[in-house]
Amino acid sequence: MNVLIVEDEELSAERLQKLILAIDPTIRVLGMFPSAFETIAYLNNAVNTQPDLIFLDLHLEDDNGFRIVESLDLMIPIIFTTAFDDYMQKAFKTHTIDYLLKPVNPLELQGSLAKFKKIVEAESTAPRLPKYKDRFLVTAGSRIFTFKTSEIAYFTIEERATFLRLFDGRHFAVEYSLEKLSQLLDPVNFFRINRTLLISVEAIRDIHSISAGKLKIDLHPVSSQEVFVSSERITEFKNWLGR
Structure with missing residues:
Protein backbone atom coordinates (compact mmCIF):
# COMPACT_ATOMS: atom_id res chain seq x y z
CA MET A 1 0.00 0.00 0.00
CA ASN A 2 1.26 3.48 -0.95
CA VAL A 3 0.42 6.45 1.25
CA LEU A 4 1.05 10.19 1.21
CA ILE A 5 1.43 12.32 4.34
CA VAL A 6 0.36 15.96 4.03
CA GLU A 7 1.42 17.76 7.20
CA ASP A 8 3.13 21.14 7.69
CA GLU A 9 4.68 20.28 11.07
CA GLU A 10 7.82 18.26 10.41
CA LEU A 11 7.86 16.53 13.81
CA SER A 12 4.20 15.55 13.47
CA ALA A 13 4.81 14.18 9.99
CA GLU A 14 7.79 12.12 11.16
CA ARG A 15 5.87 10.80 14.18
CA LEU A 16 2.93 9.80 12.01
CA GLN A 17 5.24 8.00 9.60
CA LYS A 18 6.79 6.02 12.47
CA LEU A 19 3.36 5.07 13.82
CA ILE A 20 2.17 3.93 10.39
CA LEU A 21 5.24 1.78 9.75
CA ALA A 22 5.09 0.32 13.27
CA ILE A 23 1.54 -0.87 12.52
CA ASP A 24 2.35 -2.15 9.03
CA PRO A 25 6.01 -2.15 7.85
CA THR A 26 4.91 -3.05 4.31
CA ILE A 27 3.30 0.37 3.84
CA ARG A 28 5.31 2.65 1.54
CA VAL A 29 5.30 6.37 2.34
CA LEU A 30 5.65 8.10 -1.03
CA GLY A 31 6.35 11.50 0.46
CA MET A 32 5.61 14.07 3.14
CA PHE A 33 4.41 17.47 1.92
CA PRO A 34 3.85 20.61 4.04
CA SER A 35 1.72 22.54 1.55
CA ALA A 36 -1.37 22.24 -0.62
CA PHE A 37 0.56 23.52 -3.65
CA GLU A 38 3.24 20.80 -3.46
CA THR A 39 0.65 18.10 -2.85
CA ILE A 40 -1.49 19.19 -5.82
CA ALA A 41 1.59 19.33 -8.06
CA TYR A 42 2.58 15.79 -7.03
CA LEU A 43 -0.89 14.30 -7.50
CA ASN A 44 -1.42 16.07 -10.80
CA ASN A 45 1.77 14.64 -12.31
CA ALA A 46 0.89 11.36 -14.04
CA VAL A 47 4.54 10.25 -13.82
CA ASN A 48 4.39 10.05 -10.03
CA THR A 49 3.19 6.95 -8.20
CA GLN A 50 -0.29 7.71 -6.95
CA PRO A 51 -1.16 6.93 -3.31
CA ASP A 52 -3.81 4.45 -2.25
CA LEU A 53 -4.44 6.54 0.86
CA ILE A 54 -3.69 10.10 1.99
CA PHE A 55 -3.13 11.29 5.56
CA LEU A 56 -4.22 14.92 5.42
CA ASP A 57 -3.84 17.72 7.93
CA LEU A 58 -6.30 20.58 7.47
CA HIS A 59 -4.09 23.53 8.42
CA LEU A 60 -1.15 23.59 6.00
CA GLU A 61 1.55 26.18 5.54
CA ASP A 62 -0.11 27.78 2.49
CA ASP A 63 -3.80 26.83 2.56
CA ASN A 64 -6.56 24.67 3.98
CA GLY A 65 -6.29 20.94 3.28
CA PHE A 66 -9.72 20.97 1.63
CA ARG A 67 -8.14 22.98 -1.19
CA ILE A 68 -6.43 19.79 -2.36
CA VAL A 69 -9.68 17.83 -2.37
CA GLU A 70 -11.63 20.55 -4.19
CA SER A 71 -8.95 21.44 -6.75
CA LEU A 72 -8.48 17.85 -7.90
CA ASP A 73 -12.01 16.59 -7.29
CA LEU A 74 -10.07 14.03 -5.27
CA MET A 75 -11.39 10.48 -5.03
CA ILE A 76 -8.39 8.97 -3.21
CA PRO A 77 -9.40 7.81 0.31
CA ILE A 78 -8.37 10.19 3.09
CA ILE A 79 -7.63 9.88 6.79
CA PHE A 80 -7.73 13.39 8.23
CA THR A 81 -5.22 14.13 11.01
CA THR A 82 -5.83 17.49 12.67
CA ALA A 83 -5.82 19.30 15.99
CA PHE A 84 -9.30 20.69 15.31
CA ASP A 85 -12.66 18.94 15.33
CA ASP A 86 -14.51 21.89 13.71
CA TYR A 87 -14.29 20.41 10.22
CA MET A 88 -15.46 16.87 10.96
CA GLN A 89 -18.84 17.27 9.28
CA LYS A 90 -17.31 18.76 6.13
CA ALA A 91 -14.60 16.09 6.07
CA PHE A 92 -17.10 13.25 5.96
CA LYS A 93 -18.66 14.74 2.84
CA THR A 94 -15.45 13.77 1.05
CA HIS A 95 -13.98 10.32 0.41
CA THR A 96 -13.06 10.04 4.09
CA ILE A 97 -12.00 6.90 5.93
CA ASP A 98 -11.56 8.50 9.35
CA TYR A 99 -10.95 11.74 11.24
CA LEU A 100 -8.17 11.53 13.84
CA LEU A 101 -7.39 14.28 16.31
CA LYS A 102 -3.79 15.12 17.19
CA PRO A 103 -1.81 13.85 18.86
CA VAL A 104 -2.75 10.75 16.88
CA ASN A 105 -3.49 7.77 19.11
CA PRO A 106 -1.70 4.62 17.84
CA LEU A 107 -4.70 2.38 18.57
CA GLU A 108 -7.08 4.73 16.74
CA LEU A 109 -4.65 4.86 13.82
CA GLN A 110 -4.51 1.07 13.73
CA GLY A 111 -8.31 0.99 13.65
CA SER A 112 -8.40 3.50 10.80
CA LEU A 113 -5.96 1.46 8.72
CA ALA A 114 -7.94 -1.72 9.40
CA LYS A 115 -11.12 0.09 8.30
CA PHE A 116 -9.43 1.20 5.08
CA LYS A 117 -8.24 -2.32 4.28
CA LYS A 118 -11.74 -3.73 4.79
CA ILE A 119 -13.16 -1.16 2.40
CA VAL A 120 -10.50 -1.99 -0.21
CA GLU A 121 -11.24 -5.72 0.12
CA ALA A 122 -14.98 -5.10 -0.30
CA GLU A 123 -14.44 -2.90 -3.36
CA SER A 124 -12.09 -5.42 -4.96
CA THR A 125 -14.88 -8.02 -5.09
CA ALA A 126 -17.48 -5.62 -6.53
CA PRO A 127 -17.91 -5.16 -10.30
CA ARG A 128 -16.12 -2.05 -11.54
CA LEU A 129 -17.21 0.47 -14.15
CA PRO A 130 -14.60 2.65 -15.90
CA LYS A 131 -14.02 6.03 -14.26
CA TYR A 132 -12.97 8.68 -16.72
CA LYS A 133 -11.30 11.96 -15.82
CA ASP A 134 -13.85 14.75 -15.47
Missing part, protein backbone atom coordinates in the same frame (compact mmCIF):
# COMPACT_ATOMS: atom_id res chain seq x y z
CA ARG A 135 -11.56 17.69 -14.66
CA PHE A 136 -7.98 18.85 -15.15
CA LEU A 137 -5.74 20.95 -12.97
CA VAL A 138 -3.15 23.19 -14.64
CA THR A 139 -0.60 25.71 -13.46
CA ALA A 140 0.36 29.02 -15.07
CA GLY A 141 3.13 30.76 -13.20
CA SER A 142 2.12 30.86 -9.55
CA ARG A 143 -1.57 30.35 -10.30
CA ILE A 144 -3.50 27.08 -10.29
CA PHE A 145 -6.60 26.53 -12.41
CA THR A 146 -9.04 23.66 -12.65
CA PHE A 147 -11.29 22.99 -15.63
CA LYS A 148 -14.07 20.53 -16.28
CA THR A 149 -13.41 18.15 -19.16
CA SER A 150 -16.55 19.52 -20.82
CA GLU A 151 -14.78 22.92 -21.10
CA ILE A 152 -11.97 21.44 -23.21
CA ALA A 153 -12.20 21.52 -27.02
CA TYR A 154 -9.07 19.53 -27.80
CA PHE A 155 -5.57 18.50 -26.78
CA THR A 156 -2.64 19.04 -29.09
CA ILE A 157 1.12 18.46 -29.31
CA GLU A 158 3.12 21.62 -29.92
CA GLU A 159 6.92 21.67 -29.81
CA ARG A 160 6.99 18.30 -28.00
CA ALA A 161 4.67 19.52 -25.24
CA THR A 162 0.99 18.71 -24.69
CA PHE A 163 -1.53 21.55 -24.45
CA LEU A 164 -5.25 21.68 -23.79
CA ARG A 165 -7.35 24.32 -25.51
CA LEU A 166 -10.59 25.48 -23.94
CA PHE A 167 -13.69 26.43 -25.87
CA ASP A 168 -13.09 30.03 -24.79
CA GLY A 169 -9.74 29.98 -26.64
CA ARG A 170 -7.34 29.80 -23.70
CA HIS A 171 -4.67 27.13 -23.73
CA PHE A 172 -2.49 25.58 -21.04
CA ALA A 173 0.27 23.01 -20.88
CA VAL A 174 -0.58 19.66 -19.27
CA GLU A 175 1.72 16.91 -18.06
CA TYR A 176 0.09 14.08 -20.00
CA SER A 177 0.91 12.44 -23.31
CA LEU A 178 -1.89 12.07 -25.86
CA GLU A 179 -1.62 8.31 -25.39
CA LYS A 180 -2.27 8.68 -21.65
CA LEU A 181 -5.10 11.16 -22.28
CA SER A 182 -6.76 8.66 -24.62
CA GLN A 183 -6.96 6.29 -21.64
CA LEU A 184 -8.18 8.93 -19.16
CA LEU A 185 -10.92 10.49 -21.28
CA ASP A 186 -14.33 9.06 -22.10
CA PRO A 187 -14.05 7.68 -25.67
CA VAL A 188 -17.67 8.66 -26.30
CA ASN A 189 -16.64 12.33 -26.12
CA PHE A 190 -12.99 12.39 -27.22
CA PHE A 191 -11.17 10.86 -30.20
CA ARG A 192 -7.54 10.99 -31.29
CA ILE A 193 -7.76 11.88 -34.97
CA ASN A 194 -4.04 11.90 -35.70
CA ARG A 195 -0.61 11.80 -34.08
CA THR A 196 -0.82 15.32 -32.60
CA LEU A 197 -4.50 15.99 -31.94
CA LEU A 198 -7.18 14.55 -29.63
CA ILE A 199 -10.53 16.30 -30.03
CA SER A 200 -13.90 16.66 -28.34
CA VAL A 201 -16.90 15.88 -30.52
CA GLU A 202 -18.28 19.27 -29.47
CA ALA A 203 -15.28 21.04 -31.09
CA ILE A 204 -16.15 19.83 -34.59
CA ARG A 205 -17.74 22.54 -36.76
CA ASP A 206 -17.42 21.11 -40.28
CA ILE A 207 -16.01 18.02 -41.96
CA HIS A 208 -14.77 18.13 -45.56
CA SER A 209 -14.14 15.05 -47.70
CA ILE A 210 -11.00 15.97 -49.63
CA SER A 211 -10.69 12.58 -51.29
CA ALA A 212 -11.75 8.97 -50.70
CA GLY A 213 -9.10 8.57 -48.05
CA LYS A 214 -8.78 12.06 -46.59
CA LEU A 215 -10.95 14.15 -44.26
CA LYS A 216 -10.36 17.76 -43.25
CA ILE A 217 -11.97 19.11 -40.05
CA ASP A 218 -12.80 22.66 -39.03
CA LEU A 219 -12.54 23.04 -35.27
CA HIS A 220 -13.77 25.59 -32.78
CA PRO A 221 -11.67 27.23 -31.51
CA VAL A 222 -9.77 27.35 -34.78
CA SER A 223 -6.53 25.37 -34.79
CA SER A 224 -3.28 27.09 -35.79
CA GLN A 225 -2.80 24.38 -38.45
CA GLU A 226 -5.08 22.59 -40.89
CA VAL A 227 -6.59 19.51 -39.28
CA PHE A 228 -6.81 16.17 -41.07
CA VAL A 229 -7.92 12.74 -39.88
CA SER A 230 -5.18 10.15 -40.34
CA SER A 231 -6.09 7.80 -43.19
CA GLU A 232 -5.82 4.74 -40.93
CA ARG A 233 -8.28 6.32 -38.45
CA ILE A 234 -11.01 7.42 -40.86
CA THR A 235 -13.22 4.33 -40.50
CA GLU A 236 -12.92 4.42 -36.72
CA PHE A 237 -13.55 8.17 -36.75
CA LYS A 238 -16.78 7.76 -38.73
CA ASN A 239 -17.93 5.01 -36.38
CA TRP A 240 -17.19 7.30 -33.44
CA LEU A 241 -19.27 10.12 -34.95
CA GLY A 242 -22.16 7.78 -35.55
CA ARG A 243 -22.37 6.38 -32.03
